Amino acid sequence: MGKGEQTRGAILERAWALASQLGLEGLTIGRLAEELDLSKSGLFAHFQSKEGLQVQTLERAAEHFAESVAKPALAAPRGEPRLRAIFENWLRWAQMAPQPGGCIFVAAATELDDRPGAARDVLVKLQKEWLAFLAGCVRLAVQEGHFHRGVDPEQFAFDLYGVALVWHFSTRLLRDRKAGVRAHRAFDALLAAARARA
């Protein structure tokens, strides 16, 4: 990794942390320049526009998500064990990364849902890829005989996403100390309903 790449990486980490607190709309090139004590024109040269900065920040966060949530779970055996590993990593995600304001994707989803543009397009693409990855892991659980053949992988991915969202909401907004227990119970109920009868 060259020096240019390192600098770009460091800038995007800071942009990501800021976006998690101020939202992607609050992440302006001017504000980021102030935080980093860099010139605004230098940052403009890097990102061209606020939207360019938003897009690259989302992509940087997605790389980290893949590295910290998806990739380590691939070490777990296919099927239910891998889904469990994904779930545990996913719950830890908001704490693992430089996002003091919570998961950037959750925040961006409500910000960008009514704002057409390149940032929205990237976010939608990333979320669809994640749902497809989850559905693929469910398909493997059916193939392995852990889940019964009637399980709908896309429905399971949708349900699992709901658990992750309500967990994020309960821990971050409500500061509910039972959120972890509740999220695990919800996940266990999904597994129980999907599991092949012995």
Added chain:
Amino acid sequence: MGKGEQTRGAILERAWALASQLGLEGLTIGRLAEELDLSKSGLFAHFQSKEGLQVQTLERAAEHFAESVAKPALAAPRGEPRLRAIFENWLRWAQMAPQPGGCIFVAAATELDDRPGAARDVLVKLQKEWLAFLAGCVRLAVQEGHFHRGVDPEQFAFDLYGVALVWHFSTRLLRDRKAGVRAHRAFDALLAAARARA
């Protein structure tokens, strides 16, 4: 309702619509004054501060939520029928009210989760009341014999909230045309797991 109340109501409807698009942080007294073609000083007299405006906007939205989601469901028989009515009203909520940018509570949850203050306090109170109301409806379903005695009402409310969140995410961000079908399947699975064996 006096003229003053009507004016206040109309101002808060507009504030709510704006907040759903720009976020609560984007809802400034200056911006609202511009939208309404009113003087900034007049609005300041009404709301005292940006936070006062945020708080009253959230409270106004909560009154509407109670009127359009909770109250009509009370006409349905206690237990499972009432929970079904709540669920259907809840899914329609984001379309029913003047919130072109989606549910104000979902947006505010990610905005305010790391911002201590009066607006956060009001939002947390409203969300806890809603979860408690849901849990109360589940308790009635147990009393009516629709659900078995082992059902945990707070867990059911948590799970149901997750379905509502992933539905909002799937319709608004992903524009997934299957979101309605998936949300209903998720809800039916919750009911099936809770139902008393005949």
